Amino acid sequence: MNRRFSFFARRACVMLAVAASTALGGCSSSAPLFLPDGRATTLVECPAGSDSCAQQAAASCGGAFDTVRQSTNNGTLNLIYACRAK
Structure with missing residues (x-):
C-alpha cells in the first residue's frame, strides 16, 4: 500500500512540474521565415494585453x-516581426 501511494505521489509531482513549466513559459518563438528584402522574421506568442512580445522583439x-x-x-497575442537594418 505504501508503494502504491509513493507511485501516485511521484506521478502527481511530475505532472505539477510540467504544468508549472508550461505556465511559466509565457512566450515562445518559432524558426524564421524571410521577407522579400532578405530579413528574417520571428514569431513570438505572449499573453494578450501584455507588452512582453514587443519587449522580447526589441531585446x-x-x-x-x-x-x-x-x-x-x-487570449494569445501572436507577433511576427523583423529586425530593422542597423
Whole structure:
C-alpha cells in the first residue's frame, strides 16, 4: 500500500512540474521565415494585453523592429516581426 501511494505521489509531482513549466513559459518563438528584402522574421506568442512580445522583439533586435503581422487568438497575442537594418 505504501508503494502504491509513493507511485501516485511521484506521478502527481511530475505532472505539477510540467504544468508549472508550461505556465511559466509565457512566450515562445518559432524558426524564421524571410521577407522579400532578405530579413528574417520571428514569431513570438505572449499573453494578450501584455507588452512582453514587443519587449522580447526589441531585446532580440537590439532596439528597432518592424511588425510584419499581429493577431490575437484565444487570449494569445501572436507577433511576427523583423529586425530593422542597423
